[in-house]
Amino acid sequence: MVPLNWYLMLSTVVFMIGVFGFLTRRNIIIMFMSVELMLNGVNISLISFSHFLQDMRGQILVFFIITVAAAEAAIGLAIIIALFRNKTTAHVDEMTEMKG
């Protein structure tokens, strides 16, 4: 049987790839995908804990996260399309309207 630690390591690696991708890539769609990776990294740890602790609450939470992620994907992509139509670019460094 695969021990818990391995799952957690996998979860951490996936999450960190997501974080790394989010911080380094400039393409907004790639960043968006990195966010999904982070969510799934968390999901893995939840599922594994749920399995090892014989508690269904973790899995329920995962369903919620997947639902939210789906909704987020729908809305996020819509926003990205709207942005792209305005700016004709998907590069975040060109979007600095929030500069103080």
Place this chain on the structure above:
Amino acid sequence: MSNYLLIPFLPLAAFLINILLGRKYLREKAHWVSILAVAGSWVVAVMTLGDVLSGKTLNQDLYTWIVSGSFKVSVGFLIDQLTVVMLIVVTTCSMLIHIYSVGYMHGDNGYYRFFAYLSLFTFCMLMLVMANNFLQLYFGWEGVGLCSYFLIGYYFEKKSASDAGKKAFIVNRFGDFGFGLGVIMIFLTFGTTYYEPVFGQVGGFANQTVNFLGYDVHLMTLIALLLFCGAIGKSAQMPLHVWLPDAMEGPTPVSALIHAATMVTAGVFMVARCNPIFSLSETALMVVALTGAITSLFSATIGLVQNDIKRIIAYSTISQLGYMFLACGVGAYTAGIFHLYTHAFFKALLFLCAGSVMHAMAGELDLQKMGGLKKYMPVTYFTMLLASLSIAGVPGFAGFFSKDEILWMAYSGPSPVGKFVWLIGTIVAFLTAFYSFRLIFLTFHGKFRGTHEQEHHLHESPKVMTIPLVLLCLGAIFSGYVGVPNLIGGIFGIEHSNWVAEFMKPVLGHPEGHGTHSEEWMVMGISVIAGFSGIGLAALFYLIKTDIPVKLAQQFNAIYKVLFNKYYVDELYSFLIVRPTIWISEKVLIGITDAKIIEAIVNGVPKGIGVLSQQLRKVQTGFLQHYAAIMAAGVLIIIALMLLR
């Protein structure tokens, strides 16, 4: 009890009605409310006099005002002999002045406002005299001060009037500060502010001393002098007399009200009311007597050379108030209150006559431009002549009886300064007669010295103004007959003809004079001679040899200038107090405190925030990755902290 309440609260109601509804609804009818209210007060006051005469006095709380620990103050009323005399004086004069104002203020823009303030003034004075504790006295005291400010500055568009209003208020503040301290001292000493327990226990503190600024001071002297500070301010005694002559900027009925019924008499009333305290301190009494005597002499000499008709009367008021304090200072409180009562009639009358003259002269106040008004305004002339005879102390008139009583008490009383103040009082009697008749002769006799248009305009005042004059004139003649000296009464076989002294005895006591009948005749004779010679001299100077005063003024130019400029007291105060205050205000308060400290804080705080935010805004780069990196770093820090804990 309940009907006594009408006395102060009717004028208060009139004030509220006039001030709330006057401008829109009452307008030219505003006087009805005020006059009916004060007439109602007068009727109840007369009924109250009846009650007190039949021996009923009253001391009752109406309503608890403040309770804090052992400190308790109520709105309460004390009706005794002293109160009732004041009630009669205040309501009678006030009522007649109200009626007179209908004619005098006719057509004025602020008609309703004028009557509203008159009513409020009357209310405050009535609260003052009816109080049964020091705090309510203080309420009335400040109330009349406030109303005087409103009414002296009634023509507020005129700079001189609004300045005079401020001056009255600020000068009074000096005295009131002392008075407030006096009331606090009374509370600290006796643990209460009610008259009855205070005056009851006062004997027990007769020899107590208190440490004041490192000196051991006789407690009663301290309290009495602090209270007297208030009286000095309110009753315009030296050195706080400067506001009263300037108060002439108000409409003439207001001057009459301030000088006769409300306001300035409050100081004398307060000293008489606190006679148990004053009587325990010989020093305080001496201060009172000397202040009164010196003020009286001082202002009488100023009155000799003034040319403004109202100012002369104002100085004569200060002088007569000095007389009243002189009387209180030699322990003759009854004589002081008696003089207050007779003075109220003839002084109100003098002012209202002056107002009538002004009315005819279209606002002219300068005696040099009058003359010969006798034939144009006979009623005013005769009433003013009678008032002047009264103030000059001509036998048979009210002023004679009260003045004689004061002089005799000063002469015969136990006071160490008695003889001295008697001498001053006699000199002042001479001066009073002189300047009063100077006023009469210059105004009503001789030839008219004004312009042709003014002469054409001359006319007697309407009935609504002359009737109060005639009524007050009756008071100026007959009001003295309640206090005929026993010496004179004895001739006509009347015992206790000095009825007012008997009446006031329960409240004010009665000092026994040590003098023989012949001495009393002598004192009376001297004061009568002084009065007549004053009148005679005035007649000589201003009727027969009219060139003498001019020559005298030239010969004694220095003295004349000093007198004409009122001993330069105003200039002195301006130099010592007003200008340094303005200098400090401008240089220190505006220049340093305001500009350097307050503005520095007020402007510095936003400026500092601005500088700080200029730096802080750089954090907001607008780059998404920066935000995300900071967030990630934050998360890492939090995790690190949690692991390290």
